Amino acid sequence: MTEELIIAGFGGQGVLSMGKILAYSGIMEDKEVTWFPSYGPEMRGGTANVTVIISDTRISSPIVKHFDTAIILNQQSMDKFEKAVKPGGTLLYDPNGVIHPPTRTDINIYKVEATRTAVEMGNPKVFNMIVFGSYLSVRPILTLDNVEKGLEKSLPERYHKTIPLNLEAIKKGQEIVETVLEV
Amino acid sequence: MELKDLIKPENLVYSKSALLEDVPMHYCPGCSHGVVHKVLAELIEEMGLQEKTVGVAPVGCSVFAYNYIDIDWQEAAHGRAPAVATGIVRVNPDKFVFTYQGDGDLASIGTAEIMHACNRGENILVIFINNGIYGMTGGQMAPTTLEGMVTSTTPFGRNVDLNGYPLKITELIAQLPGTSYVTRQSVETPGAVRKCKKAIKKAIDNVLAKKGTSFVEVVSTCNSGWKMTPVDANHWMQENMFPFYPLGDMKDSVKGDNNAKN
Amino acid sequence: MAEYKLMKGNEVLAEAAIRCGCDGYFGYPITPQSEVMETLMARQPWTETGMVVLQAESEVAAINMVYGAAGSGKKVMTSSSSPGISLMSEGISYIAGAELPCLIVNVQRGGPGLGTIQPSQADYFQTVKGGGHGDYRLIVLAPSSVQEMNDFVGLGFELAFKYRNPAMILTDGALGQMMEKVKLSDYQPRWTKEEIEEKWGSWATTGKTATRKKNIVTSLEMDPGRMEQNNIRFQKKFSEIEENEVRYEAIQCDDAEYILVAFGTSSRVCQKSVELARAKGLKVGLLRPITLYPFPKKAIKELARKVKGFLSVEMSAGQMVEDIKLAVYEAGSTVRVNHFGRMGGIIPTPEEVVEALEEKFSWELSYGVKRSY
Numbered sequence: 001m002t003e004e005l006i007i008a009g010f011g012g013q014g015v016l017s018m019g020k021i022l023a024y025s026g027i028m029e030d031k032e033v034t035w036f037p038s039y040g041p042e043m044r045g046g047t048a049n050v051t052v053i054i055s056d057t058r059i060s061s062p063i064v065k066h067f068d069t070a071i072i073l074n075q076q077s078m079d080k081f082e083k084a085v086k087p088g089g090t091l092l093y094d095p096n097g098v099i100h101p102p103t104r105t106d107i108n109i110y111k112v113e114a115t116r117t118a119v120e121m122g123n124p125k126v127f128n129m130i131v132f133g134s135y136l137s138v139r140p141i142l143t144l145d146n147v148e149k150g151l152e153k154s155l156p157e158r159y160h161k162t163i164p165l166n167l168e169a170i171k172k173g174q175e176i177v178e179t180v181l182e183v
Numbered sequence: 184m185e186l187k188d189l190i191k192p193e194n195l196v197y198s199k200s201a202l203l204e205d206v207p208m209h210y211c212p213g214c215s216h217g218v219v220h221k222v223l224a225e226l227i228e229e230m231g232l233q234e235k236t237v238g239v240a241p242v243g244c245s246v247f248a249y250n251y252i253d254i255d256w257q258e259a260a261h262g263r264a265p266a267v268a269t270g271i272v273r274v275n276p277d278k279f280v281f282t283y284q285g286d287g288d289l290a291s292i293g294t295a296e297i298m299h300a301c302n303r304g305e306n307i308l309v310i311f312i313n314n315g316i317y318g319m320t321g322g323q324m325a326p327t328t329l330e331g332m333v334t335s336t337t338p339f340g341r342n343v344d345l346n347g348y349p350l351k352i353t354e355l356i357a358q359l360p361g362t363s364y365v366t367r368q369s370v371e372t373p374g375a376v377r378k379c380k381k382a383i384k385k386a387i388d389n390v391l392a393k394k395g396t397s398f399v400e401v402v403s404t405c406n407s408g409w410k411m412t413p414v415d416a417n418h419w420m421q422e423n424m425f426p427f428y429p430l431g432d433m434k435d436s437v438k439g440d441n442n443a444k445n
Numbered sequence: 446m447a448e449y450k451l452m453k454g455n456e457v458l459a460e461a462a463i464r465c466g467c468d469g470y471f472g473y474p475i476t477p478q479s480e481v482m483e484t485l486m487a488r489q490p491w492t493e494t495g496m497v498v499l500q501a502e503s504e505v506a507a508i509n510m511v512y513g514a515a516g517s518g519k520k521v522m523t524s525s526s527s528p529g530i531s532l533m534s535e536g537i538s539y540i541a542g543a544e545l546p547c548l549i550v551n552v553q554r555g556g557p558g559l560g561t562i563q564p565s566q567a568d569y570f571q572t573v574k575g576g577g578h579g580d581y582r583l584i585v586l587a588p589s590s591v592q593e594m595n596d597f598v599g600l601g602f603e604l605a606f607k608y609r610n611p612a613m614i615l616t617d618g619a620l621g622q623m624m625e626k627v628k629l630s631d632y633q634p635r636w637t638k639e640e641i642e643e644k645w646g647s648w649a650t651t652g653k654t655a656t657r658k659k660n661i662v663t664s665l666e667m668d669p670g671r672m673e674q675n676n677i678r679f680q681k682k683f684s685e686i687e688e689n690e691v692r693y694e695a696i697q698c699d700d701a702e703y704i705l706v707a708f709g710t711s712s713r714v715c716q717k718s719v720e721l722a723r724a725k726g727l728k729v730g731l732l733r734p735i736t737l738y739p740f741p742k743k744a745i746k747e748l749a750r751k752v753k754g755f756l757s758v759e760m761s762a763g764q765m766v767e768d769i770k771l772a773v774y775e776a777g778s779t780v781r782v783n784h785f786g787r788m789g790g791i792i793p794t795p796e797e798v799v800e801a802l803e804e805k806f807s808w809e810l811s812y813g814v815k816r817s818y
């Protein structure tokens with residue numbers, strides 16, 4: 001199993017930390033992981049994206065042209081990465097940041113109302129965990145047990161009290177994800 | 184009375200420091216370096232510091248200082264002695280570390296390193312030999328060359344419009360809160376040598392007490408570079424250098440004391 | 446199960462330094478490696494192992510602090526990125542000339558000049574062929590994973606002290622910023638005063654005692670006869686390094702007809718290119734130099750006698766390719782050595798590498814090679 005994934009959105013949406021929790025959960029699952037961010041001035045408020053690779057075997061290139069999965073959280077990223085999904089791959093997006101929905105017909109497409117749900121849950125910060133939950137639902141490559149361990153490992157001790165809230169958001173995301181197209 | 188009757192311990196009035204190596208110095212006759220070396224060697228010996236001392240030699244006439252005093256030495260790149268000394272003392276805080284630098288080394292190419300080492304208050308002693316000229320490379324203008332002074336790169340005298348002004352770096356150093364003792368001395372008379380030795384001793388005491396950086400400038404002659412006899416050079420220094428670089432303590436304090444007399 | 450962590454390459458460099466008993470780090474901030482010093486400052490190793498961490502006023506000062514501390518027999522390091530390494534090059538030459546052991550890390554970015562902060566491998570020449578003045582060599586390790594960023598800190602120090610020569614970890618912004626699963630090294634105590642005296646007392650400025658001569662750390666020798674002797678000694682040391690310390694990894698080279706040669710980040714890209722090429726029926730292997738100096742000449746020479754071509758894949762205009770050509774020439778082989786690279790902070794994709802291979806070796810792929818021996 002090798003999952004090559006990109007998470008792309010705005011800085012501040014928790015793109016990088018979601019990738020980090022995903023990668024840590026992969027370690028808990030005894031897998032090889034690589035987390036490769038875009039870095040530099042881009043980090044300061046502009047677009048942010050991170051490539052995460054999870055594999056049973058040694059990971060080769062951190063530079064990936066075609067992804068198994070793309071998680072897309074704004075229009076710029078849709079424009080850039082919709083075409084980068086492998087045929088038969090998966091695209092998950094939040095319609096709140098996306099004006100032009102994906103148009104490809106050779107990939108699985110899912111959407112999650114994560115921004116709205118986070119506001120409804122009274123905590124916009126759990127946005128990325130809702131998206132993460134939806135991802136786990138459509139790409140069940142990790143067990144929730146290991147995700148919980150991954151959260152513990154990747155969050156500093158002082159944030160451990162937020163783990164139940166994060167898990168709740170993940171579960172919420174698993175529930176509310178909608179299928180747009182399955183091929 | 185025979186000579187052998189005279190050579191007895193009870194008749195001894197002066198001896199060379201055991202730490203001063205028995206090798207001919209490469210310095211020109213009349214140069215101040217030898218005197219300052221002697222004073223340093225005496226103090227390291229008298230204060231029992233040989234085993235804990237590391238000297239840092241510069242690039243300049245005193246590049247071979249390590250040949251003359253029997254202690255461990257490091258030879259730094261041009262201007263970098265304060266950084267080298269910082270490296271040594273940071274990982275060996277129990278050592279007594281000093282730099283020995285000339286005006287080109289300290290006040291020109293190494294300005295950043297000396298300012299920042301002093302500003303951090305590194306527990307080191309800095310000996311700064313200021314003779315207003317580049318001796319080793321053959322008498323070029325130094326940052327401390329006086330206005331109008333002739334050197335090989337200012338053959339018509341230092342023109343401040345062209346070359347800028349002589350740099351009173353010690354006055355700048357005295358402003359830095361990292362320094363504890365900043366003084367300007369000379370060694371052209373026996374009295375001056377005694378005063379200078381007292382000042383260096385105090386500087387070493389401060390370093391050992393971890394009071395911050397101690398900085399001793401020695402206004403010096405370079406009779407070869409100045410193209411004078413040693414005696415004329417001493418007179419020239421007294422008449423021209425001392426008015427611009429007045430002798431005396433500029434700061435006597437502890438690290439971090441910003442209200443010190445500057 | 447061993448405790449694995451998810452860490453950035455830069456953070457791992459810092460952690461590995463603390464754990465291998467490093468005595469001091471002197472550095473100056475520069476992207477993309479500032480996390481090295483930031484991690485150290487946050488870890489406050491001086492409260493734990495006694496390791497000193499100091500932010501210098503410049504890279505020039507930092508490398509000279511390393512000189513001073515290394516001259517006293519301590520295990521010290523610095524890190525920087527390309528423009529900062531250029532500034533340090535003076536000091537590195539002095540360190541090599543004074544035969545001091547230390548570790549320098551270059552987390553490369555694209556140049557020349559200020560260039561970009563994105564990853565690059567364009568400092569190969571600077572690192573392997575000189576950088577500073579005079580006939581000296583650095584022992585150069587090129588990690589290709591975050592795990593190797595950890596492992597090569599300890600190894601770098603080991604080799605530096607073994608040969609009394611500066612060692613460099615040549616990595617890049619991608620590996621510095623990337624997070625991967627890593628097993629950190631176990632803690633090793635810092636050397637005690639007595640251990641340093643015993644190991645390095647013959648040259649380190651530990652303070653002159655009555656029982657030994659004074660130690661002088663210097664690269665200066667005015668007498669050209671003696672300076673030549675110094676150089677002969679250095680060259681002997683470099684020959685020994687070339688003899689004993691070559692490290693490389695060969696991936697699917699046994700049956701390969703074409704060899705990709707790549708180090709660091711581009712070697713990771715090429716691992717995938719090998720998979721892609723083999724899926725297309727092309728017999729491609731990857732030779733990954735781990736030590737860039739000493740360069741794995743022998744391995745290249747042996748391959749040169751049986752393969753149809755080499756493609757050097759570098760994030761530069763083509764620098765290591767010259768060393769491959771030299772080795773192939775020395776092997777008496779006439780197979781072609783080509784280069785493919787991206788510059789200025791761009792990392793090639795695995796697909797691009799395969800395309801380049803097919804294009805640059807289209808003649809060989811159609812007609813094969815004529816052996817001249």
